[in-house]
Amino acid sequence: MTTAIFEKLQKTFPEAGIELVNNPSPSGQHSLLVPAAQARKVAEFLRDDPEFRLDYASNVSGVDNPPKKLKETVTRKEVVEGVEKEVKETVEREVPGYLEAVYHLYSISKKHGPVVLRMRTGDRDKDVALPSLTPVWKSADFQEREVFDLFGIRFAGHPDLRRLLMWDEFVDHPMRKDYVAPDDCDYEPTPHGEILARVQARGAAAGEVA
């Protein structure tokens, strides 16, 4: 199913650079990696195409892929004491982290699915914008807000991109792998000290003994 869609997408959008991501799991749910710039167009095509009619965006998930250090063994030739030798060397290479938004699509009219659509951001610390697919599937509305809230992907074109589960003043994105929860002792969601001072001042003005 996904392969057939991939082939059709390749024909329809030859320039888009859509990739098929292999899933080695027994589930066999392979996914389509769509570049952010083309995602809206591809999503509209998938929704309206009479052959596939993926009219139902069931699930939107965020996935965090933190930066990784890859160790690679490199062989190079070096002249040691006048003799040419092959020297093996381990080189560490840093792969930048990225965030993913994963959409599980189904067709209610054709009763097939899931088709997995993925989009990837650039470096997860700087470049976290992706196009919103809420105008294509309304069901992505709250789910994209949740992904924004917990992962920090900014969905461009979302009608109302606010935090969904955490409160508005919260600054971090708790589902990221490197998130450190604040120490409960230091943590105050409302500035308790200020309020206490205000209450005591009011009490003192009314002549109460603290």
Next chain:
Amino acid sequence: MSQMLCSEPSAAACGRTLDVSLGPQHPSTHGVFRMNVTLEGETVVKLQPVFGYLHRNHEKIAEGNSWLAAMPYTDRLDYICPLTNNWAYALAVEKLTGIEVAERAEYLRVIVGELTRLQNHVAFLGFVMGDMGAWGSALMYAFREREKILDLFESLTGARMMCNYMRFGGCRCDLPPGWLETCKAFVESVPAFLDEMDALLTGNEILLARLQGVAPLSADRAINGGLSGPVLRASGVDYDIRKVDSYGIYNRFKFRVPRGTVGDCYDRFMLRFLEARESVEILKQAIAGLPGGPIINPKAKNRGLRPPVGEAYGRIEGPKGELGFYLISDGTDRPARLRIRPPSLINLTLLEELCVGTKIADVMVILGSIDIVLGEVDR
């Protein structure tokens, strides 16, 4: 204030609109859920749901625990229906690892799953009556039946609500002596109860006035809005995951998929009645066909499970809609990502669309007819 006195055309500028914060502590919001409603007179002109009061971030907790340790947490999502939550998670892990499920366990899953659906729909009937102001009687009738199902759960799993019953490849424990007979006798008594509820409620003039024609929803909007389960089918969409995916052994049972026509509150209400009756049919067939044998696949590993690298999305037809788990394994003994697809949250996507233009008193009924549990909405 009369229109004549207003120099500004907007209602807000004239002070003719009123902002009401419904919840988080409000008897009809089914938990800690808030709706910021803007009213013009009694008519809703804007509605903003506010989430997160019960947010515990199960998804993050799961990343720090073993694959099996996420199972008891699923009980606490939709705490009305713990066993279907167990099932959805077990199904997703089985997809991810390719574990086969023991034959007897498949039947046990269907039996407890349909009992869960039955008690959810029965409790729904009581709750929605409470939302309409008929507080007490209908709910007590409903809870009397629900209690019998919870007793069955307790004698089987040891807990009324936090069952933690399913395992990868099967179930945790076998039926205690006499359980099946008690269950069979109960299932046979359910149609009489449903008839009683039907006679008590559905012909009632007040109920009809409160439900019929309130917040109709077209099939196209329901599909685009991601609605699932009874709410989707009430809009006339023929989509039941038990039929479409035929996960487990649902292809062995004969049952019908009820559908509504206009998708108003009355259709959503009646659909639960009809689905409960179909659940009874499935239960009768499953109890009659229950085979012997082990309750868990002896090859299935639960403790110290390390699924192969990859990902899987597994879903079931929960009582409230499509409950799915999206799992990513990096080959270790902990999930790299565990995402819960919560039907209760996604069914609220169109809440504002449904409520705008109705009266404030209808908002409670509309919310009640969607059937949410906040443990699942906020996770």
